[in-house]
Amino acid sequence: MLRGSHYCFFVFFAHNALLLLGIRSHALGDSNCKQQYGRAGATIVLSPGPISEKLYKALWKFNQINLVDINGVLNGHQFTDRSLLNQNNYSLTIQDLRTTDSGDFTFVSSGEKGQRPTSCTRLKVQEGLTQRPTLNVINITETSEESCEILIKCSSTPDQDVSYRWTVNGVMINGSTLQYPLKPHKGDTNFTCTASNMISAVSESQSFNCQSPPSPPPPGDLNGFLIIAGVACIALISIVGFVIVICRFKKGHAVASDVNEELTVYAEIDDIINTNIMKPCSVYETLENKAPPISPKPQAQTIYDKIQFNRVQQLQNT
Known part of the structure; x- marks a missing residue:
């Protein structure tokens, strides 16, 4: 039992050692x-x-x-x-x-x-860079009456594995976006952007001042904006259409409920009328049915009747 455990420990240790050696050799x-x-x-x-x-x-x-x-x-x-x-x-x-x-x-x-x-x-x-980079003014902010700041971006095609370097007044600055202060009384300032990879480099220069207008958005950005705007419009139209359909459905359902309720009321009234309907009758029949019975009045007795009545009484008394 002890030898078996030692053997398992040895195999485990050897396996880990070889694994570490393999990783180290791969890294080296x-x-x-x-x-x-x-x-x-x-x-x-x-x-x-x-x-x-x-x-x-x-x-x-x-x-x-x-x-x-x-x-x-x-x-x-x-x-x-x-x-x-x-x-x-x-x-x-x-x-x-x-x-x-x-x-x-x-x-x-x-x-x-x-x-x-x-x-x-x-x-x-x-890929070798063959096209010159594009310089786009993003924004110009007036900081005072005597100075402003320009925000400018440099881009190239293709832009994969590309690095950018600015040269302004003999100073080199790395990065695709540059924020730089300008002095109106000094006139235009020249900006040079160099786009490069490990096998090629291209440059472009432009001059700007505090009155330079912002550049229009690049075609790629404009296309993206148009796509987003189109999607938003389609979504808005879909939502409005959905709301209209729901409102019409609810309105139609309410009208149908009112019609059904009205039909039910009329049907109930009609049932009551049908159950209590009377056959037509004439005026005379109505009067005959409604008038109370009249008792016959005793006829007036004549003198002969009185006499006869007295004689009957006499006869009864004798």
Whole structure:
């Protein structure tokens, strides 16, 4: 049991040690890479460094993918038909550079003295700057009667991996945006902006004063503003239309409820009338039905009736 635990501890320790060594060697390998820049569309030559012995093995790799060995170019990668190995000094030539060719190129070799140190070149391919930069006045603020401040921006196309430097009155200032004080009594002030990357640089100069009007927004900014405004208008129209539809729906629903309620009231009244309806009758029939019964009046007795009545009484008495 004890030996098993010692064995597991040893394996764990060895694994971590190898992992740390691998990370350290990878970091050292990255730090040992020399930086080299290339221009898109151009040709570049990558050198493995000085070689003073005969090599038995030589291999160029791009991001750990085999490109060229000592016998010639390997196929099946992005550099096929664009790369060439020099058999004398083992330098690698790459034609028609593309921005996607940026990466780490390593040269692995062995000679009469055994394995040689690995050579690493980190290539960065950039687009060349051909158009002059554009200077745009963002704002001019009057600070006093004798001075103002100008806010100006410099931009270029393309703008990836581009750095900017201003030159004003012999002073160099880094950055694409510059805020600078102006003196009206000194007249116009000349501003020079230089846009550059590692393979090219272009410059543009303009003069400004406190009365210089702000520049119109660049086309890209204007297009973005128009897109945002269009989206906002569409959203506003949609909201207004939705509110109108809801209001009409509620109004129609209320009218329908009132109509249904009115129909219900009339229907109830009609039911009451139908249940209490009477058959038509004449005036005489009404009077006959409504008048109280009349008792017949006793007829007036004549003298003969009285006499006869007395005789009847006499006869009854005898």
